[in-house]
Amino acid sequence: MMGPFPTISEASAQIAARKLSPVELTRHCLDRIATLNPVLHAFIRRTEDRALAEARAAEARVMAGAAKGPLDGIPIAHKDIYNTAGIATTAHSKLLQDHVPAADGTAVRRLAEAGTVMLGKLATHEFAFGGPSFDLPWPPARNPWNTDHFTGGSSSGTGAAVAAGLILGGTGSDTGGSIRGPASFCGIAGIKPTYGLVSRAGIQPLSFSLDHAGPMAWTVEDCAMLLQAMAGHDAADPASADRAVPDFSAKLRQGVRGLRIGVIRHFHEVDVPVADTTRQGIEAALEVWRGLGAEIRDVTLSPLTDYQAVGMVVMLAEAYAVHEPWLKTRFNDYGEIFRDRMALGGMIRAADYVQALRRRRELWAEMKAALDSVDILVTASTSSEAPRIDAALKWVLFTTPNFTFPCNVTGFPALSLCCGFTPAGLPLSLQLIARPFDEATLFRAGHAYEQATPWRGRRPAV
Numbered sequence: 283m284m285g286p287f288p289t290i291s292e293a294s295a296q297i298a299a300r301k302l303s304p305v306e307l308t309r310h311c312l313d314r315i316a317t318l319n320p321v322l323h324a325f326i327r328r329t330e331d332r333a334l335a336e337a338r339a340a341e342a343r344v345m346a347g348a349a350k351g352p353l354d355g356i357p358i359a360h361k362d363i364y365n366t367a368g369i370a371t372t373a374h375s376k377l378l379q380d381h382v383p384a385a386d387g388t389a390v391r392r393l394a395e396a397g398t399v400m401l402g403k404l405a406t407h408e409f410a411f412g413g414p415s416f417d418l419p420w421p422p423a424r425n426p427w428n429t430d431h432f433t434g435g436s437s438s439g440t441g442a443a444v445a446a447g448l449i450l451g452g453t454g455s456d457t458g459g460s461i462r463g464p465a466s467f468c469g470i471a472g473i474k475p476t477y478g479l480v481s482r483a484g485i486q487p488l489s490f491s492l493d494h495a496g497p498m499a500w501t502v503e504d505c506a507m508l509l510q511a512m513a514g515h516d517a518a519d520p521a522s523a524d525r526a527v528p529d530f531s532a533k534l535r536q537g538v539r540g541l542r543i544g545v546i547r548h549f550h551e552v553d554v555p556v557a558d559t560t561r562q563g564i565e566a567a568l569e570v571w572r573g574l575g576a577e578i579r580d581v582t583l584s585p586l587t588d589y590q591a592v593g594m595v596v597m598l599a600e601a602y603a604v605h606e607p608w609l610k611t612r613f614n615d616y617g618e619i620f621r622d623r624m625a626l627g628g629m630i631r632a633a634d635y636v637q638a639l640r641r642r643r644e645l646w647a648e649m650k651a652a653l654d655s656v657d658i659l660v661t662a663s664t665s666s667e668a669p670r671i672d673a674a675l676k677w678v679l680f681t682t683p684n685f686t687f688p689c690n691v692t693g694f695p696a697l698s699l700c701c702g703f704t705p706a707g708l709p710l711s712l713q714l715i716a717r718p719f720d721e722a723t724l725f726r727a728g729h730a731y732e733q734a735t736p737w738r739g740r741r742p743a744v
Contacts, residue, residue, distance in 0.1 A: 286314070287447045287741050290504035294352045297344055304344065304355025308337035308399050311357045315401065315448045318744060321429060324443040326362055326420040328402040329369060333357065336399040343397070353511055354397030360453045361437050362403040363410055363486035364390050364495075372419070373486045374406045376615045377608060379419050387484020388516045389453060389495055396511035401449055404439030410455055410488045411436060411601065412620025414674050424671065425468060426742040427708050431668040434463035440498045441468035446744055451499035451508050457488045458593055458679070459663075459686025461496050462698035462713060467668035469700045469709025469737075471728065472498040473505050474686075476718045477693030478523035480509070481516030489600040490521075492593065492690045501738055502699060502728035506530040509721065525719070533726040539575030541727060543568070544656035546581050550665075553586035554683055557666035563701040563710035564662060570734050571727070581652050581659060583688075589645055590683035593691045595630060595638040602627025619676050626680075646692045650717075653694075658727055659715040661685055663698040667708035689715055697724040700737045 284292065284302060296302035312330055319325050340355035349355075360366060363373045365383035372378045386394065394400065405423040407413030413435045414422035423438040425431040426446035433441045437454030441464030444452055454461040456474040465472030473496050480495040487493055497508035510531070515524045545568065550556045556564075572578050602609070605624055613621055652659065662685045675681075689696035695716050702710045716724045732738050 287500070288450065289500050290353070290356050290450045290507050291501065293356060293450060294507070297355045298349065300344065304337040304340040304399065305334065307355065308333050308357050308401070311401060311448060314446070318446055318448060321744065322424050322426055322442050322446055323421045324405055324423045324439040324446065324448055325359065325402050326372070326374065326405050326439070327370060329400055333399050333401045340397050340399060350395070350397035352507055353393070355399060356397070356450050357399045357401050358393065358451050359401045359404050359440070359443060359449045360390055361406050361440055361455060363406055363455060364453055365484040366390055366403065369403065371403065373409045374418055374420060375408045375617070376419055377612060383484070385484065388481035388518060389512045390484065392514070393511050404443055404452060406438060407436035408617045408620040409486060409605070410457060410460055412617050412623060413438065414671055415617040415619050417617045422671065425668050426744040427469060427668070429744065430670055431708065432467060432671045432674045434467035434664070434668065436460040437464045437498060441465060441470060444468065444470045444498055444500055445742055447741065451497055451504055454496060454498045455485060456494045456496060456690065457492045457597060458690050459684050461498060462663050462686045462696060465498055465698040466663035466711035467709065469711070470498060470500055471502045471505050471697065471699045472496070473509060473697045473721065473724065474689060474695065475509060475513065475721055476523070476695045478521050479719065480512045481519040481522050483516055483518035487604055489597040491600060492597055494690065502697065502725050502732055503531070503534060506534060506725045528722060530722050530725055533722045534729050536726055537574060538571055538727055538730045541576040541658070542656040543571055543576050543578050543727070544581035544652060544659045545578060546583055546659055546661040548582060549586050549685060550662040554665055554685070556662050559704045560662055560666055560710055564660065564712045567701045567712055567731060568660065570731055574730055574734060579656065581656060583648055583652060584645060586683040586685070586688070588641065589688040589691050592638045592642045592645060593687040594680065595634050596642065598627035599630045599635045602630070622676065623679070642691055645688070649688070649692045649694060653717045657716070657723055661713055663711040663713040667704050667710060685713060694718055695721045695724055697728050699728050699732065702737060703740065
């Protein structure tokens, strides 16, 4: 058996070489879940019998020389807004606590077809928006680097479970930063792909034009492997892009020599000044890329507040359209944070929504123009390390712009990855942005950075 924290890439190679049993790996993960989940609350539902059956089937395929591919036998879990056939999918809410879908969501099905082993369903913020909440049927997930601290949201259980080694990878969704925020606070890698690249069919919607689905894992390489299985056209999602899926790992080991990196410095130094530790982590990462042969230059976009204003108006209006029937009939069955935030959506006028869409198009064109002259953009993922969980404020989304919303507003792909640790041992992170459907360049830059730095060798001591 490998150590307690194998990556997907490492485990895949060992399984293919018949040096690691998928059953043994699955039991190892299930044992960690049994030990640590009572503290972390990352899982709200475990599927042990199913997982072991899938692991045995994967092992049989491998031994017969008929493995489905590099993900065959890899233990994962799904954010509990991803529909799973015959298994409750609750969105972490009282309103859906007895909801059992008849069919898998498309991304769930594709990952299963790739041979992954499903260990269960992961904690989220209520309907991927309200949290961290303590008045829901299940407690919020805790950060494995320090359980007094926040995981970020809303893919909170996925962030915690990956960082603590309960799973090798998992699924998340991202409407304003819900993959990249938990990836940042939990010190892992997470990618919000280009809008339309991964089907959202069978995933509980929050905001139809801002929602994205994507993977979270310990390394950039692992994210590329998961995305390979998740991506592709799906007629069941009206926004799904009908285009061939590229090889996301093709450029992984090309290095960054000659890559042009644009830094949106005013986002994290002027618009919303980040903590000194975060700024130092970003600057140190830029020096790493420069030392590897990349060209670094500054880029100026519209103020972060413009992106935030557009994103909030669009998200609240579209989310209210989803939830209005329940808000009118079951208002008090929602948790306090969700219902108080969502009620504001009923106050947005049609004129506000239309003007936000008009400004959105301008912001998209602006970011596209910036990426005509550079290959990737860099800014913060979050303004600081993870706050204490009891200091996460209900209205922070409305008072302080976040760094992740611009890529939901534009639909451009964005990757969050760890760029160090604070003196207290909490992870730091940064965000990379690329042209639409150029996830491979994000993976190339992120992998080169991970290989040149020691951060992937450090795990929480939970």
